[in-house]
Amino acid sequence: MQVEGRSADGRGVRLRIDGDRIAALEPIDPAPDLPLLLPGLVDIQVNGFAGADVNADPLTVGDLIRLTRSLCAQGVTAFCPTIVTAPRERILAALSVVRAARKQDPLVAGAIVGVHIEGPYLADEDGPRGAHDARHLRDPDLRELADWLAATRGLALLVTLAPERAGALEYIRAATEAGVIVAVGHTAASPEQIRAAVRAGARLATHLGNGAHPVLPRHPNYVWAQLAADTLAASFIADGHHLPADTLTAMIRAKGPDRALLVSDSVALAGCPPGEYRTPVGGSVTVDGDGRVRLTGTSLLAGGGRSLFQCVQWAAGQTPFSFTDLWAMASTAPARLLGLADRGVLAVGARADVVLVGDGPAPLSTICGGRPADPTAT
Numbered sequence: 001m002q003v004e005g006r007s008a009d010g011r012g013v014r015l016r017i018d019g020d021r022i023a024a025l026e027p028i029d030p031a032p033d034l035p036l037l038l039p040g041l042v043d044i045q046v047n048g049f050a051g052a053d054v055n056a057d058p059l060t061v062g063d064l065i066r067l068t069r070s071l072c073a074q075g076v077t078a079f080c081p082t083i084v085t086a087p088r089e090r091i092l093a094a095l096s097v098v099r100a101a102r103k104q105d106p107l108v109a110g111a112i113v114g115v116h117i118e119g120p121y122l123a124d125e126d127g128p129r130g131a132h133d134a135r136h137l138r139d140p141d142l143r144e145l146a147d148w149l150a151a152t153r154g155l156a157l158l159v160t161l162a163p164e165r166a167g168a169l170e171y172i173r174a175a176t177e178a179g180v181i182v183a184v185g186h187t188a189a190s191p192e193q194i195r196a197a198v199r200a201g202a203r204l205a206t207h208l209g210n211g212a213h214p215v216l217p218r219h220p221n222y223v224w225a226q227l228a229a230d231t232l233a234a235s236f237i238a239d240g241h242h243l244p245a246d247t248l249t250a251m252i253r254a255k256g257p258d259r260a261l262l263v264s265d266s267v268a269l270a271g272c273p274p275g276e277y278r279t280p281v282g283g284s285v286t287v288d289g290d291g292r293v294r295l296t297g298t299s300l301l302a303g304g305g306r307s308l309f310q311c312v313q314w315a316a317g318q319t320p321f322s323f324t325d326l327w328a329m330a331s332t333a334p335a336r337l338l339g340l341a342d343r344g345v346l347a348v349g350a351r352a353d354v355v356l357v358g359d360g361p362a363p364l365s366t367i368c369g370g371r372p373a374d375p376t377a378t
Contacts, residue, residue, distance in 0.1 A: 001370065005037025005356055006030050007346065008324040013037060017352040020110070020370040025348060035364050038327055039344050040077025040353030042334040043308045044158060044261065045116055045207070045235065047082045047281070048268030049074075054081040055280050056268075059094045064101035068108045072373035074307040075363040077353035078113045078335070078343050080158060082265075084281055085119030085132040088144060095151035110351070110369040114156030114338055117148065118206065121161035121168065122186035127213040128162070130186055131282040131295060131302045140171035149178060156338045160206040162187035163197035176201030181337065183235075184226060186211040191225035198229045204337065205234040207265055208251060210242045210301070227251065233259040233337060238315040238326075239306040241292045245318035252321065252329070261337065262330040264311055267303030269293050309363060 001017040012030035015037060016023045048054050052067035064081065071079055083094045095115065102109040119132050121140045129137070140161060148157060159175060160183040161168060172182045184197055185206030205226040212223065226232055234255050236248055242265070243251070252260045264270070269277055274289045276296055281303075284296035291305035306314070312330050316323040328344075335344030342350045352370040355363050366373040 001367075003037065003354060003356065003367065004028060004034060006034045007037060008327070013346075015346065015354060017354075017367070017370050020352055022346065022348055022350050022352050025346065036324070036357040037346070038324070038355050038357060039331045039346050039350075040355055040366065040368065041075045041308045041312075041327075041330050042113070042338070042340070042344050043071070043076050043079040043264050043266075043330070044114070044334045044338065045082050045118070045263040045265045046071065046076075046079045047084065047266060047303050049264075049266045049270050049307060051268055051272070053268035053280065054094070055084055055086070057090065057280050059097045061097060061101040061104055064098065064108055064112070065105050068105070068111045069374060071307070072107070072111065072366050072368045073362070075309040075355040075357075075366050076111075076307065077355070077366065077368045078111055078340070080114040080116040080156070080338075081112060082116040082118050085122060085136050087136055091117065091120075092147060092151060095148065098155075099151065107368060107371070112155070113340060113343070114158055115152050116158040116160070118160040118185065121159075121165050121171070123162040123164065123188040125188050125213070128186050128188045128211055130211045131300065132186065133281070139166045140168050142171060142174055145171065145175055145178070145180070149180070156181065156340075158183060158204070158338075160185040162189060163202065164189040164193045169196055169200045172197055172200040172202055184232070187222055188213070189222050191220045191222060194222050194225035195229065198232050203231070203233060204261075205232055207237050207242065207263065208234040209247060210237060227254045233261060233333070235261040235263045235334075237265045237304055238262050238311040239264065239291075239304045240314045240318070241290075241305065242301060245315075248315065249319045249321075252319070257321075257325055257329060258333060260329050261333045262308065262311055262315065262326065263334075264306060264308040265304035266307060267293055267305070269303075270305045270307065310361070313361070
C-alpha cells in the first residue's frame, strides 16, 4: 500500500507501507491539493466515545471493539482507555476485559497501548473531585497497584492521583520504580505537596486547569505549582469547554510544546444529540446543544464531548498555534510520554498509523497499523 500527501513541514511525500510498518518515505512534488499526511493521534485519556463507555458496568469486549473502531475513524490510532474511580473489584474486572479485547481483536491489540486509571486516589472535595464518586475514593494502596500491574502486563500504566492523600509519596516512588507513569490530578494539594510529588517521580499533570476548585487563591496555588515544575508534562482538554482559549494558550506557552499534551477526555456521550442521559459515572448527565457534557443541574463538566481530532481543530481555530504543532501535541508528545518510539512519528520502521487530513470536520482517511479504518464506524 502507498499513500501520498504533504508532511507537517509542507514537503510532498509518498509513504509506502509493508504490513503494519512504514517501509519507505519518498519525496514527491508538494501539489497544493494534496492532503496533510500526519502520524496517528495518541489519546491518553478516553473514557468513551460514540456510545461506547469504558466505565460501563459491566464493560464488555464488544464495547472496546466498537470504541476502537470509532476512534480510528476519527484519526486516533492509539489510546489509553481510562478507568475512573470505582470499587477495587470493578477496576480489576475492567482491566481483565481490556486484556481479553486485545487478545480477541488485532485492531484493538494495536490501538490500546496503555491503560489510564484516573482515581480512586483523588481529593474528596467538591471541585477537585469532579464527577468521581466520593463513596469509592481512598488512599493509595500498593497492594492494589500490584494487582493492576499483574493485569496490565505489556501495557503502559498511567495512574492519576492526588498527592496530598496519605501514603501518596511512597506510592509514587514505588510506582515509578515499577515503570508506572504517575500523574497529579483532581487534587487540592498545597504547592509544596505538588513539588514533593514531582521529586518522588510524578511526570504528568492530568488535564491541568480542570478537576479544581472554582475559586483559588491568586497565589500560591496548585495550578501555578504544576505549571512551574519543569519536569512535569501537562495534558490539556482542548474541547472549547474545559479551558478558554487564552488560558489554554498561556498554559501551553508555560509548558512548551514538548511538554504539552492534548487529550479529549471524551466520554460515551461525546457526539450524542442534546438531552439528558443516565450514565455509570455522574448519574444524570446533560449534553448541551454546543456539545458540552455536564452534570445535570450544574455547570460541572462530566468529561469531554469531542474527539481528539475535533479538539485539535478547535484549538487551531482559537489559539495562535499551528494545526501541525497542535497535532504533534496530540500525537508525538503523548507517544513520547508513554515510551512509544514507533508512534506519533512518520519514519521508516515506525508503525503505519497514518491520518490524511483535508478541510473537513473529520479525517479524509485513517490507516491503523497498515489497515484502512472504516470511515462509517460509530
